[in-house]
Amino acid sequence: xxxxxxxxxxxxxxxxxxxxxVCLDLAPGEQVLVLGSSGAGKSTLLQLVSGVIPHSxxxxxxxxxxxxxxxxxxxxxxxxxxxxxxxxxxxxxGVCLPTVEEEVALPLENRAVDPAAISGRIDTALAAAGxxxxxxxxxxRLSGGEGQRVALAAALVAEPAVLLxxxxxxxxxxAGVAAVRSAIASSVARYAPAVILVEHRLDEFAxxxxxxxxxxxxxxxxxxxxxxxxxxxxxxxxxxxxxLIAAGCWLPLESELDxxxxxxxxxxxxxxxLSSPGVRAGLLEFAGAPEIGxxxxxxxxxxxxxPPTGTDPNAVPPVLAVPVLAPVxxAPVxxAxxxxxxxxxxxxxxxxxxxxxxxxxATPAPFxxxxxxxxxxxxxxxxxxxxGANGAGKSTLLLTLAGLLPPxxxxxxGARPGMVFQNxxxxxxxxxxxxEVGFGLAPGPAxxxxxxxxxxxxxLGHLADQHPHRLSGGEKRRVSVAAMLAHGRDVLLADExxxxxxxxxxxxxxxxxxxxxxxxxxxxxxxxxxxxxATLADRAVVIAEGGVVADGPVFDVLRDVSALxxxxxxxxxxxxxxxxxxxxxxxxxxxxxxxxxxxxxxRPAVGQITAVPSTVAx
Amino acid sequence: MTVxxxxxxxxxxxxxxxxxxxxxxxxxxxxxxFTSAALYVIALVAVIASSGIRPRALLLGHLPFVxxxxxxxxVNALSRPGVEVVRFGVLRVTxxxxxxxxxxxxxxLVIGVLSLGFIVSTDGVRLMTxxxxxxxLGLRVTYAVLAGYRTLEELPREWQLIRHAHAVRAGxxxxxxxxxxxGAFGRAAFALLVVSLRRAERLAIALESRGLGLSPRTTWRPxxxxxxxxxxxxGVIAVVGGVIAASAAVGVLRGAEVLAG
Numbered sequence: 001x002x003x004x005x006x007x008x009x010x011x012x013x014x015x016x017x018x019x020x021x022v023c024l025d026l027a028p029g030e031q032v033l034v035l036g037s038s039g040a041g042k043s044t045l046l047q048l049v050s051g052v053i054p055h056s057x058x059x060x061x062x063x064x065x066x067x068x069x070x071x072x073x074x075x076x077x078x079x080x081x082x083x084x085x086x087x088x089x090x091x092x093x094g095v096c097l098p099t100v101e102e103e104v105a106l107p108l109e110n111r112a113v114d115p116a117a118i119s120g121r122i123d124t125a126l127a128a129a130g131x132x133x134x135x136x137x138x139x140x141r142l143s144g145g146e147g148q149r150v151a152l153a154a155a156l157v158a159e160p161a162v163l164l165x166x167x168x169x170x171x172x173x174x175a176g177v178a179a180v181r182s183a184i185a186s187s188v189a190r191y192a193p194a195v196i197l198v199e200h201r202l203d204e205f206a207x208x209x210x211x212x213x214x215x216x217x218x219x220x221x222x223x224x225x226x227x228x229x230x231x232x233x234x235x236x237x238x239x240x241x242x243x244l245i246a247a248g249c250w251l252p253l254e255s256e257l258d259x260x261x262x263x264x265x266x267x268x269x270x271x272x273x274l275s276s277p278g279v280r281a282g283l284l285e286f287a288g289a290p291e292i293g294x295x296x297x298x299x300x301x302x303x304x305x306x307p308p309t310g311t312d313p314n315a316v317p318p319v320l321a322v323p324v325l326a327p328v329x330x331a332p333v334x335x336a337x338x339x340x341x342x343x344x345x346x347x348x349x350x351x352x353x354x355x356x357x358x359x360x361x362a363t364p365a366p367f368x369x370x371x372x373x374x375x376x377x378x379x380x381x382x383x384x385x386x387x388g389a390n391g392a393g394k395s396t397l398l399l400t401l402a403g404l405l406p407p408x409x410x411x412x413x414g415a416r417p418g419m420v421f422q423n424x425x426x427x428x429x430x431x432x433x434x435x436e437v438g439f440g441l442a443p444g445p446a447x448x449x450x451x452x453x454x455x456x457x458x459x460l461g462h463l464a465d466q467h468p469h470r471l472s473g474g475e476k477r478r479v480s481v482a483a484m485l486a487h488g489r490d491v492l493l494a495d496e497x498x499x500x501x502x503x504x505x506x507x508x509x510x511x512x513x514x515x516x517x518x519x520x521x522x523x524x525x526x527x528x529x530x531x532x533x534a535t536l537a538d539r540a541v542v543i544a545e546g547g548v549v550a551d552g553p554v555f556d557v558l559r560d561v562s563a564l565x566x567x568x569x570x571x572x573x574x575x576x577x578x579x580x581x582x583x584x585x586x587x588x589x590x591x592x593x594x595x596x597x598x599x600x601x602x603r604p605a606v607g608q609i610t611a612v613p614s615t616v617a618x
Numbered sequence: 619m620t621v622x623x624x625x626x627x628x629x630x631x632x633x634x635x636x637x638x639x640x641x642x643x644x645x646x647x648x649x650x651x652f653t654s655a656a657l658y659v660i661a662l663v664a665v666i667a668s669s670g671i672r673p674r675a676l677l678l679g680h681l682p683f684v685x686x687x688x689x690x691x692x693v694n695a696l697s698r699p700g701v702e703v704v705r706f707g708v709l710r711v712t713x714x715x716x717x718x719x720x721x722x723x724x725x726x727l728v729i730g731v732l733s734l735g736f737i738v739s740t741d742g743v744r745l746m747t748x749x750x751x752x753x754x755l756g757l758r759v760t761y762a763v764l765a766g767y768r769t770l771e772e773l774p775r776e777w778q779l780i781r782h783a784h785a786v787r788a789g790x791x792x793x794x795x796x797x798x799x800x801g802a803f804g805r806a807a808f809a810l811l812v813v814s815l816r817r818a819e820r821l822a823i824a825l826e827s828r829g830l831g832l833s834p835r836t837t838w839r840p841x842x843x844x845x846x847x848x849x850x851x852x853g854v855i856a857v858v859g860g861v862i863a864a865s866a867a868v869g870v871l872r873g874a875e876v877l878a879g
Contacts, residue, residue: 081829094824110829426783440787
């Protein structure tokens with residue numbers, strides 16, 4: 001069905017090829033999972049198969065790619081689309097037509113499907129993606145998650161023989177991931193396409209069935225873009241688990257735990273993951289008191305795999321040094337009282353002539369706000385996680401707290417907060433990374449020193465002269481965080497700060513936020529990823545049903561089953577197990593942090609040209 | 619904007635588009651206010667009756683055209699030489715000026731009300747489908763226009779997001795609000811450009827990977843071109859032609875010669 005033979009792909013502006021001598025054969029109906037850290041060339045591989053490379057994106061391609069018997073170099077993307085269906089990253093922005101049904105009809109029209117059959121197939125495809133009710137909706141009114149599922153329906157509706165899925169769940173909450181999983185599973189069962197899947201959130205994608213729900217075959221792309229492994233998924237994950245963790249990839253939990261604790265007594269045996277006694281013992285040891293944790297050096301970690309700790313490699317990492325759930329006694333730096341938030345008000349308000357208004361108070365609005373009666377106080381040095389389903393109003397609340405949207409009711413008091421947006425590109429204003437971080441500050445030696453220190457702390461020193469738009473996803477995010485921290489605001493708000501990042505970048509952002517909190521900044525961040533929340537947050541606030549349904553110490557909230565249910569949030573298996581077994585909240589936190597410590601802060605030396613040491617903010 | 623069903627909405631979009639164009643063209647040769655006024659009244663009644671346009675939309679839609687029309691009347695009344703009607707200091711209003719101005723203003727209103735009827739009764743996708751099928755517009759152009767329309771729809775949201783994202787780090791004025799100078803505007807515009815270019819790139823890839831341009835292709839909901847459309851077109855032409863002929867017979871019709879005289 002598909003044959004990639006010794007392919008090397010290089011882009012004009014990059015010194016090193018993105019893909020190196022890649023070989024991959026795929027039989028009809030065969031499914032393969034592509035693993036690799038960000039920048040390993042996973043998306044490039046998919047673009048190669050779809051013909052986007054070299055037809056739409058200019059690149060030098062050596063070797064041959066054959067899809068359905070034709071060479072992709074001689075066949076246009078349009079011609080290849082008879083065989084290949086593509087669900088691109090950020091598919092919501094690839095929705096082209098004004099209404100959902102027209103969007104899904106387009107691939108069928110293009111393949112000359114009998115018009116009489118089209119309507120039925122639109123229904124089937126939308127229902128399979130769990131969005132049957134959206135058929136007549138305007139595409140402009142879809143949320144990110146809805147758009148993603150509509151795009152999936154459009155990719156599946158023509159039943160392409162090869163299906164390319166590039167992070168099909170990135171925008172979705174748990175309910176959305178389940179819908180996408182079942183849509184893909186049902187198509188695969190119905191007409192057995194060959195599938196190439198690139199996915200970060202493997203546990204959520206696999207659901208309860210675990211590894212068995214993932215494609216049976218996996219390939220690993222290393223940092224240099226070469227195929228480092230190709231074989232049955234279980235085998236690849238068990239043989240290469242450690243390397244994949246070190247490379248900063250997300251792994252299914254089962255594989256991650258087996259890789260981390262695999263060498264231990266009792267770990268061998270038929271049981272894997274959380275059900276293995278060896279893994280359980282290891283996790284409990286990780287959860288144990290710091291003194292016991294210090295004995296973990298027997299775990300055969302390489303010296304450079306140690307978390308960065310400044311000067312002394314044996315010192316307790318700064319992240320660990322932070323007392324878990326520090327008592328917060330200081331006065332709040334940000335306080336919302338009786339706050340109602342909505343985006344609707346904004347356009348109306350700009351038209352109304354300005355009337356004198358004191359503070360950020362506003363008169364009650366006559367419409368139903370997204371959230372109402374929100375009371376929220378944030379104190380210096382604490383990290384608050386904001387949880388809720390897609391569309392619950394997390395972003396709107398953050399924008400209102402930031403003073404960017406006027407409250408629909410109630411008031412926000414406190415100094416002006418800083419905010420990091422979900423898409424860092426929206427924030428970029430300068431042409432260099434250094435300029436970006438120094439933007440809005442008075443020029444002078446003090447600013448230069450501050451910028452230099454922030455660049456260094458966030459591992460951006462070697463990128464100071466680069467254009468912010470040219471960086472990788474993780475680097476862009478770190479730039480946006482560093483640029484906001486440069487303003488030294490008392491409160492830092494962050495909208496999904498770890499969204500779509502690989503594991504190394506996620507840990508990097510978490511450490512940056514923790515470091516800011518240690519310096520006394522109050523941090524409020526929204527997230528779908530409860531493992532990140534359990535690792536980072538001191539406090540959690542759950543919003544659902546138009547208001548706050550839970551607010552308290554993070555582990556108390558994570559134990560509050562009914563609150564999580566009302567926000568349709570599912571607890572990841574690891575967090576659930578630790579909450580039940582780790583013995584203490586501090587133990588849960590320690591175990592999660594130690595698991596993150598398995599990921600070295602620097603990329604492995606492979607393919608690295610400039611080995612600039614990046615240190616974590618301390 | 620969704621299109622509600624109406625007599626006008628059921629007509630072929632290409633036919634409507636062509637008629638709008640033809641009527642506008644014919645009006646270019648009419649320079650007296652009586653013919654234009656008669657056509658305006660007929661067009662107004664026809665649009666209200668056939669398109670089901672809501673009064674509020676009709677009134678609001680009129681605003682820009684009324685603005686232009688008033689401007690045309692004023693400029694012509696004050697600047698055209700001829701028999702003086704009234705004088706304000708150095709400004710003199712002429713009879714010829716009023717006549718030509720009123721004719722041009724009413725012409726604007728006729729085109730305006732017909733355009734409103736066209737817009738509220740025509741769905742974008744059906745228009746493009748029909749233009750492709752009945753006016754031989756290229757498929758790539760057709761869908762590029764639709765995808766471009768999508769990008770335009772997204773622009774206000776992106777702009778808002780970017781302005782918010784930039785306002786966070788902007789300096790504040792004495793009242794504590796972010797300063798929004800020309801520089802900030804330029805930076806936001808640049809960010810919008812970058813974001814839009816990326817989006818356009820993704821849209822292009824999405825359209826191609828969905829097989830746009832394969833042949834043969836089918837059309838799911840083809841836009842019909844029926845005998846009724848022919849009757850409709852003939853009717854519109856007959857009415858416009860009839861009005862012009864009638865005003866010529868009565869002797870009120872003036873052509874471009876009034877400009878010279």
